[in-house]
Structure formats: structure tokens, C-alpha cells
Amino acid sequence: MEIESLAMALEREHREIDAGIEAFTAEPGARESLERAVRALRRHIYLEEEFLFPALHAAGLTAPVLVMLRDHGQMWATLDALDAGAGPASCRRLSVQLLHHNLKEEKILYPELDRVVPEPQAGRLRAFLDSGEMPAEWVCLRARA
Ligand SMILES: [Fe+2]
Ligand SMILES: [Fe+2]
Numbered sequence: 001m002e003i004e005s006l007a008m009a010l011e012r013e014h015r016e017i018d019a020g021i022e023a024f025t026a027e028p029g030a031r032e033s034l035e036r037a038v039r040a041l042r043r044h045i046y047l048e049e050e051f052l053f054p055a056l057h058a059a060g061l062t063a064p065v066l067v068m069l070r071d072h073g074q075m076w077a078t079l080d081a082l083d084a085g086a087g088p089a090s091c092r093r094l095s096v097q098l099l100h101h102n103l104k105e106e107k108i109l110y111p112e113l114d115r116v117v118p119e120p121q122a123g124r125l126r127a128f129l130d131s132g133e134m135p136a137e138w139v140c141l142r143a144r145a
Helices: 006-026 032-057 062-083 088-116 121-131
Strands: none
Touching: 006 032, 006 062, 006 088, 006 121, 032 062, 032 088, 062 121
8 A cells, every 4th residue: 555645644534624623613513523624734844844834945945835834823713713712603704714724735845845845754654643732831933922
């Protein structure tokens, strides 16, 4: 069986997070699936900002990386609102933010990952997607005071 590439694993995580948000939008009682999606998205952003974007930046993809960092900062504010108990309107906002953001990442940045993040680093990051934990106090770059 073919090993899943890092890009494929990240795209799968995009879909899983979308599904968690949709479950809450469809049934606002399903707060647990929303909370799981929020946690997963924070960790996803952590992995991108700490491990992928520096490598993509070093490979010359500076402009798209800056756009992605700005998107993350905006999404992080929505995640904070959701953690503080915000309802479906914030959820819809997050869905729209993700729709645009994920599309850009998948079209522009993820196709470069095979080249820019080689094995065994890619394998370590896939393992992190399976079971890694974001440092508890970590905050995305553009959300720092
Ligand atoms: Fe991202
Ligand atoms: Fe992503």
C-alpha cells in the first residue's frame, strides 16, 4: 500500500475539521464535535506555522506564506470566540474562512511539500498529525500581542 504523503494527510485533516464544524452547524447541540474540530484546527495551524511555513518560506514561497499567516490570525480570533461559547454565526464565519484558506493552501503550498519537507521529517510530521499534542500555551504568530 502506498504511504500517504504529508500533503494528503493535511488535506484529510482539513476535511475532518470541516466535518466537525458541519456537524455542529447541522445540530447545535453537538458542541463536542465543534470543540474537537477547534482543538484539531489549532494543532493543525501549529504544525503549519512551526514546521511547514519556515521551510516553504526558505524555498522562496514568501508571499503565499504571509497570506496564510494572516488568514491564521483571523481564524484564531474566531477559534477564541468559539471557545468562549460563541454560536452558529461564528461557526459559519469559520467555515467561510476555512473554505478560502484551505483551497489556497492545497493549490499553492501543499504541492511543494514533497520537495521542501523531505523524509524523514515528513514522516515525523505525519506521526504528529496522528497523535501529537500542541504545546498548551502556544498561540499563532499573528495572534500574539
Ligand atoms: Fe493553514
Ligand atoms: Fe492547512
